[in-house]
Amino acid sequence: MIVGILGAGQLARMIALAGYPLGLKFIFLDPSKDACANGLGEHLYGNYNDPKLLEQLAQRADVVTYEFENVPADVAGFLATHTQVHPSPKALAVAQDRLIEKTFFNDIDIPTSRYAPVDSLEELQAAMPTIGWPAILKSRTQGYDGKGQSVLKSADDLPAAWQLLEGVPAIVEAFVAFNREISIIAARNIAGDVVFYPLSENLHQGGILRVATCCEHDPMQQQAESYATRLLTALDYVGVLALELFEVNGQLIANEFAPRVHNSGHWTIEGAETSQFENHLRAIVNLPLGATTAVGKSAMVNFIGGLPESDKIAGIAHAHLHLYDKTPRKGRKVAHATARTKSSEHLAEIVKQLVVLAGKVDNS
Amino acid sequence: MIVGILGAGQLARMIALAGYPLGLKFIFLDPSKDACANGLGEHLYGNYNDPKLLEQLAQRADVVTYEFENVPADVAGFLATHTQVHPSPKALAVAQDRLIEKTFFNDIDIPTSRYAPVDSLEELQAAMPTIGWPAILKSRTQGYDGKGQSVLKSADDLPAAWQLLEGVPAIVEAFVAFNREISIIAARNIAGDVVFYPLSENLHQGGILRVATCCEHDPMQQQAESYATRLLTALDYVGVLALELFEVNGQLIANEFAPRVHNSGHWTIEGAETSQFENHLRAIVNLPLGATTAVGKSAMVNFIGGLPESDKIAGIAHAHLHLYDKTPRKGRKVAHATARTKSSEHLAEIVKQLVVLAGKVDNS
Known part of the structure; x- marks a missing residue:
C-alpha cells in the first residue's frame, strides 16, 4: 500500500519511519529539494498545487495525507475526488482559518477565549472594549510557531500591529492567563474507533514549543477527551488530531487544533505503546x-536553530535522539530528544540535561 | 555520515530504520533486486564480491558493516583496507567456520559440546565413539536455520549424512540435552564500552527460531555476560554480537555466535530502552x-513462510507488527511481531495469540 504525503518535512519523515514496519511505502510531494x-x-x-504532480500523487497513492494544515482547499478537493484523503478537506478548511476554527469550537460547545474578526484598524479598535487587554492579533490563515502575531497591551499598540498584518483578514483574541498549556493527541480510524494519548503538558518560549511532557492520569484528561471527542465526531475525522488547550483554574479552553501529527506528541515514539505516527497511519489505512x-515517564525537548551534539545526547542514558536531517537556521526545529525512564525524578534530571544542551545551540 | 551494509535483508532494513533518527544515511550492497x-x-x-561495487561502497561509506556473517574473507579484507569495517574481518573469519569458532570458544574458556573436524566418512566414523550419540553433522561453513545439518542417531545414519554434505569440510558435534536455549545480545563500541541486554529465551522448531522472550533478571545472566565479555575482548569486537547458548543444569554451553544483530534480539525494538539495531549503529559510528x-515484559514471534494478517496483529493491543517487505516462500522469515506489556501474564496471553496467528500461515 502506498501512502502519499503532502510535505516531506520532519513529520513526514517520522510518519514514514513508523510506516515501514507496517509494510507501507511512501510518496512525498514537497517543493524543497533537501x-x-x-x-x-x-x-x-x-x-503543492502543481496539477501534474498532484495527478501523479493521486494516481499512485492509495491514500493521501498531510503533514501541515495549510494545504490549499482546491488541492485537497482535487485529491479527494481522485483518491482517499485523510483527514478530510473539511477538517483542513476548519483548521486553517482561525475564525472558522474558533466558531466551530463554540458551535460544538468547546469553550475558547473571547475573539472577534478584524478586517480593518477601525474594526480592531471597535472590538477591543469587548475583548479586553491584553489581547493577541493574528492573521486568520497561515502562520505557525507564533509567527506574525502581535500582543496588544494598550490602544497605542493597535496601529503598528494592524500594519504588520498588511491588510490580511485577521482575528483578535483575548489573552488567556493560563495555568498550563496542554494538548491532547487523539486518533480516529475509518471504522470510527477513537483512542486518546495521555495529555501532554507543553512549555513554549517565544511562541515555539520547547518541552512537552507526558502527563499520565492527569486530572484534566477526561475534560480534554470530551472536547476532542466532540471535535472528531463533528468533523467525521480520520487520522491523528492534536487539540491545544489552556488550563485556567481547572477548566480547559481550546486554543487551536492541528489536523495532523503534532510536535507535542513526539514523546509518543518512545513514551507510548504505539506512537502518534503509527496510529495516524493505522487510522488512515483502516487498521485497528x-x-x-x-510507557514509563517521558518528555521531549526540541532543538531550535542549532543541532544537538549527537554524542552528548547519546551519552545520557534513557535519552533518545531524533535528527530531522535539516540545515540549521534561525527558529527552525532541527531535532528533538526524548527522555523515557521509570521515575518522574529521573525524568526531570534527564530533561534538565537536555534543556541545557538545547539552550547551548538555541537560535530561535 | 553514510553507513554501508553488505546485505539488504530484514536486518539491514531494521538497522536503517533505527539509523535515520541518528542522522545516518545508508548504502546497501545486495544481489537481490527486491x-x-x-x-x-x-x-x-x-x-558481494563484485570489485567495482565494493570499490563504490568502500569509497562512499564512512563505515561498513554486515547483516550476515558469510562475507568472503577477501571481501572483508578489501573493505577494511579502504574504510572502517565493523565488526572486524577477524570476527567474521571466526564466526563463519564452525570448527574455528568452537576452537576459539574453548581457547578463551567458553565451554562447548564435544566436537571433531570431519573431512571424510572414515573420519566421521572414527570420531563417533568420542563424540557419542546422538550427534549433529554440519558443514564447517555456510548454512543457517539448521539448513544442511543431519542428526546422527546410530552408525547407520553416517553414510547418508556424509553424502548430504557433498564432500565439504564438516564438523560433528555432540547433541546437547539442554534445558533451555538462550542467547545474549551484547554491544561494544569503538571506545571499548560494553553493554548487555537481558537474556533472550529462544524456542526453535525445525531449526528455525519461533519465539524469543526477554528474560529480565535471569539467573544465567551473569554467566552469559562473562562468556560474552571474553568473546568481545578476544575479538576486539565493535558492534552488536549475539551469543547463542544452551542451558544444561544451571551451566551454559556455547552453541555459536553471530557477529551481527540477531533474530533473538528483535524484541529489543520495543522491549529495551535502546534497540539492538540502534546500539549496533552507535557502536560502529563511535557514539556512547x-x-x-x-521496557516492560516483551517477546517476539516469527512469521515463517506466510505473511501475517496485518489487521489481526494490529487488533491485538500491545502487539507490534514488523513486516520485512518479502515475498512469502517456504521457510522464509517474512515478518515478526513483538508483544510488550506490563505483566508476564498479559505477555503470555498475547504471545499465545501471536503463535496461533503465526501457525495459521506457517510454511516452514
Whole structure:
C-alpha cells in the first residue's frame, strides 16, 4: 500500500519511519529539494498545487495525507475526488482559518477565549472594549510557531500591529492567563474507533514549543477527551488530531487544533505503546488503532536553530535522539530528544540535561 | 555520515530504520533486486564480491558493516583496507567456520559440546565413539536455520549424512540435552564500552527460531555476560554480537555466535530502552551506547513462510507488527511481531495469540 504525503518535512519523515514496519511505502510531494523525508520514499519535487504532480500523487497513492494544515482547499478537493484523503478537506478548511476554527469550537460547545474578526484598524479598535487587554492579533490563515502575531497591551499598540498584518483578514483574541498549556493527541480510524494519548503538558518560549511532557492520569484528561471527542465526531475525522488547550483554574479552553501529527506528541515514539505516527497511519489505512498507554515517564525537548551534539545526547542514558536531517537556521526545529525512564525524578534530571544542551545551540 | 551494509535483508532494513533518527544515511550492497531494505537508502545491485561495487561502497561509506556473517574473507579484507569495517574481518573469519569458532570458544574458556573436524566418512566414523550419540553433522561453513545439518542417531545414519554434505569440510558435534536455549545480545563500541541486554529465551522448531522472550533478571545472566565479555575482548569486537547458548543444569554451553544483530534480539525494538539495531549503529559510528534496560515484559514471534494478517496483529493491543517487505516462500522469515506489556501474564496471553496467528500461515 502506498501512502502519499503532502510535505516531506520532519513529520513526514517520522510518519514514514513508523510506516515501514507496517509494510507501507511512501510518496512525498514537497517543493524543497533537501526535504527531511528524502530517502524514505519517492519525492515528487514541486509546488503543492502543481496539477501534474498532484495527478501523479493521486494516481499512485492509495491514500493521501498531510503533514501541515495549510494545504490549499482546491488541492485537497482535487485529491479527494481522485483518491482517499485523510483527514478530510473539511477538517483542513476548519483548521486553517482561525475564525472558522474558533466558531466551530463554540458551535460544538468547546469553550475558547473571547475573539472577534478584524478586517480593518477601525474594526480592531471597535472590538477591543469587548475583548479586553491584553489581547493577541493574528492573521486568520497561515502562520505557525507564533509567527506574525502581535500582543496588544494598550490602544497605542493597535496601529503598528494592524500594519504588520498588511491588510490580511485577521482575528483578535483575548489573552488567556493560563495555568498550563496542554494538548491532547487523539486518533480516529475509518471504522470510527477513537483512542486518546495521555495529555501532554507543553512549555513554549517565544511562541515555539520547547518541552512537552507526558502527563499520565492527569486530572484534566477526561475534560480534554470530551472536547476532542466532540471535535472528531463533528468533523467525521480520520487520522491523528492534536487539540491545544489552556488550563485556567481547572477548566480547559481550546486554543487551536492541528489536523495532523503534532510536535507535542513526539514523546509518543518512545513514551507510548504505539506512537502518534503509527496510529495516524493505522487510522488512515483502516487498521485497528494501537494502544496509547504511557510507557514509563517521558518528555521531549526540541532543538531550535542549532543541532544537538549527537554524542552528548547519546551519552545520557534513557535519552533518545531524533535528527530531522535539516540545515540549521534561525527558529527552525532541527531535532528533538526524548527522555523515557521509570521515575518522574529521573525524568526531570534527564530533561534538565537536555534543556541545557538545547539552550547551548538555541537560535530561535 | 553514510553507513554501508553488505546485505539488504530484514536486518539491514531494521538497522536503517533505527539509523535515520541518528542522522545516518545508508548504502546497501545486495544481489537481490527486491531486497527488504529497498527504499531506505541507495542500493548497489550485484554480487558481494563484485570489485567495482565494493570499490563504490568502500569509497562512499564512512563505515561498513554486515547483516550476515558469510562475507568472503577477501571481501572483508578489501573493505577494511579502504574504510572502517565493523565488526572486524577477524570476527567474521571466526564466526563463519564452525570448527574455528568452537576452537576459539574453548581457547578463551567458553565451554562447548564435544566436537571433531570431519573431512571424510572414515573420519566421521572414527570420531563417533568420542563424540557419542546422538550427534549433529554440519558443514564447517555456510548454512543457517539448521539448513544442511543431519542428526546422527546410530552408525547407520553416517553414510547418508556424509553424502548430504557433498564432500565439504564438516564438523560433528555432540547433541546437547539442554534445558533451555538462550542467547545474549551484547554491544561494544569503538571506545571499548560494553553493554548487555537481558537474556533472550529462544524456542526453535525445525531449526528455525519461533519465539524469543526477554528474560529480565535471569539467573544465567551473569554467566552469559562473562562468556560474552571474553568473546568481545578476544575479538576486539565493535558492534552488536549475539551469543547463542544452551542451558544444561544451571551451566551454559556455547552453541555459536553471530557477529551481527540477531533474530533473538528483535524484541529489543520495543522491549529495551535502546534497540539492538540502534546500539549496533552507535557502536560502529563511535557514539556512547544506549541503555539496554528492559521496557516492560516483551517477546517476539516469527512469521515463517506466510505473511501475517496485518489487521489481526494490529487488533491485538500491545502487539507490534514488523513486516520485512518479502515475498512469502517456504521457510522464509517474512515478518515478526513483538508483544510488550506490563505483566508476564498479559505477555503470555498475547504471545499465545501471536503463535496461533503465526501457525495459521506457517510454511516452514
